[in-house]
Amino acid sequence: xxxxxxxxxxxxxxxxxxxxxxxxxxxxxxxxxxxxxxxxxxxxxxxxxxxxxxxxxxxxxxxxxxxxxxxxxxxxxxxxxxxxxxxxxxxxxxxxxxxxxxxxxxxxxxxxxxxxxxxxxxxxxxxxxxxxxxxxxxxxxxxxxxxxxxxxxxxxxxxxxxxxxxxxxxxxxxxxxxxxxxxxxxxxxxxxxxxxxxxxxxxxxxxxxx
Amino acid sequence: xxxxxxxxxxxxxxxxxxxxxxxxxxxxxxxxxxxxxxxxxxxxxxxxxxxxxxxxxxxxxxxxxxxxxxxxxxxxxxxxxxxxxxxxxxxxxxxxxxxxxxxxxxxxxxxxxxxxxxxxxxxxxxxxxxxxxxxxxxxxxxxxxxxxxxxxxxxxxxxxxxxxxxxxxxxxxxxxxxxxxxxx
Numbered sequence: 408x409x410x411x412x413x414x415x416x417x418x419x420x421x422x423x424x425x426x427x428x429x430x431x432x433x434x435x436x437x438x439x440x441x442x443x444x445x446x447x448x449x450x451x452x453x454x455x456x457x458x459x460x461x462x463x464x465x466x467x468x469x470x471x472x473x474x475x476x477x478x479x480x481x482x483x484x485x486x487x488x489x490x491x492x493x494x495x496x497x498x499x500x501x502x503x504x505x506x507x508x509x510x511x512x513x514x515x516x517x518x519x520x521x522x523x524x525x526x527x528x529x530x531x532x533x534x535x536x537x538x539x540x541x542x543x544x545x546x547x548x549x550x551x552x553x554x555x556x557x558x559x560x561x562x563x564x565x566x567x568x569x570x571x572x573x574x575x576x577x578x579x580x581x582x583x584x585x586x587x588x589x590x591x592x593x594x595x596x597x598x599x600x601x602x603x604x605x606x607x608x609x610x611x612x613x614x615x616x617x
Numbered sequence: 618x619x620x621x622x623x624x625x626x627x628x629x630x631x632x633x634x635x636x637x638x639x640x641x642x643x644x645x646x647x648x649x650x651x652x653x654x655x656x657x658x659x660x661x662x663x664x665x666x667x668x669x670x671x672x673x674x675x676x677x678x679x680x681x682x683x684x685x686x687x688x689x690x691x692x693x694x695x696x697x698x699x700x701x702x703x704x705x706x707x708x709x710x711x712x713x714x715x716x717x718x719x720x721x722x723x724x725x726x727x728x729x730x731x732x733x734x735x736x737x738x739x740x741x742x743x744x745x746x747x748x749x750x751x752x753x754x755x756x757x758x759x760x761x762x763x764x765x766x767x768x769x770x771x772x773x774x775x776x777x778x779x780x781x782x783x784x785x786x787x788x789x790x791x792x793x794x795x796x797x798x799x800x801x
Contacts, residue, residue, distance in 0.1 A: 444663070451655065455648070464638060473647075477655050484659055551637070558634050577635040608631055616629050 432496035439487050447487070450496065451480055457579060458504045464574040465508045465567070467559045475511055479504040494588065501589045505571060512567055554615060561611035569604035576601055 432453075438446040458479055463472035482503050490499060562570055571590060575581045576597075583601075587594045609616070643651075 444659075447659075451652075455651065456642070459643065460639075463641070469643070473651060477651070477658060480655060481658055481662055485662060554629075554634060555637065555641070558638065573635070577632065578638050605631060612631065612634065616631055616634060 428497060429495040433492050436487060436490060436492065436496055440490075447484055450483075450500070454497070454500055455480070458500065461501065461504055461571075461574055461579060462508050464562065464578055465505075465512070465570060467563055471511065475507055476504070479507050482507065498585070498588050501575075502591075505589065509567055557612060557615055558608075561608050564611060565604055565607055569600050569607070572597055572600045573604045573608070577605075 432450065435446050435449050439450075455476060459472055459476045462475045462479070463469065466472055466475070479500065483500050486503075490496070494502075562573065565573065568590075572586060575586045575589065576583070581589075583594045583597045586592075586597045590597065592600075
């Protein structure tokens with residue numbers, strides 16, 4: 408999957424995490440386990456944006472995503488003494504985030520208001536902005552926001568288990584095997600869910616995409 | 618926001634749209650606030666405060682146990698100290714005819730009544746089956762007459778039929794409000 412520009416920088420860790428980042432994370436975890444509580448902040452700084460992104464795209468709510476991201480790190484902090492390093496810290500923290508989010512989504516009886524993050528126009532311009540057939544820049548901006556709204560609505564129509572696969576693969580850029588490890592599913596199941604979820608999204612967004 | 622129709626033939630596919638979501642990023646200000654709140658919550662975790670409901674239960678149970686202990690101690694002290702002291706100072710009350718008010722009590726003294734109580738009577742089981750107390754009856758044992766202003770009063774016994782009896786020569790008037798009042 409081609410990941411370019413600022414996006415590739417932000418998500419590059421995901422590709423490397425199982426190999427090199429794992430040892431680096433483990434050394435930080437060991438320092439925290441030894442009593443250096445401040446070292447945990449390194450892990451927060453490293454993973455907070457990715458955890459937030461996953462949760463935000465699962466909930467489509469900025470405030471909920473912020474709370475749940477904090478809750479994820481608190482849980483990780485409380486349980487880090489029991490973390491034995493059988494999986495990578497990256498997999499472990501993603502799993503905590505997904506479980507926390509799923510619990511929240513089950514409790515949430517009905518959808519709350521949706522609050523979006525602002526789109527970073529530097530990325531947007533280079534990716535899609537120029538492809539829109541609208542004439543003026545303001546019209547293109549309005550179209551982008553409408554597409555954002557429709558996409559979030561469509562994502563929320565998917566079941567959590569299908570949504571998480573789309574979010575982790577298409578937005579976070581994780582591989583099928585990484586998603587399988589995080590979600591405790593087989594690679595085949597991940598592929599199947601991804602295929603079904605994308606079909607569903609195509610149906611929901613048929614008036615907006617080619 | 619006004620909806621602008623999008624032409625489906627626009628060269629945008631699903632992957633492009635999903636990639637669009639990667640550009641939804643919080644500002645630096647958001648992360649500063651996030652870090653501040655997270656550090657605060659982590660410090661609270663380190664302090665390990667119990668949940669509020671446990672604190673409430675503990676506080677209340679402590680107070681209740683403390684109060685119960687004090688109350689029990691007070692009752693024990695009262696039973697040990699006050700009761701024997703009260704019993705030791707209890708003496709028979711001698712009331713003579715001259716001392717008694719003629720309007721209220723007429724007849725024998727209390728001492729006579731006490732001395733006439735035999736052991737057998739004292740140990741026998743009390744009889745609560747009395748159906749009729751007559752204010753005008755000749756009370757030879759107690760020997761006093763008290764005028765209550767009515768002839769007799771019937772007390773309800775364990776017999777269910779007695780509850781319906783109204784022979785107290787008193788008129789029970791039921792007010793419209795549903796409250797019964799006894800009129801002599």
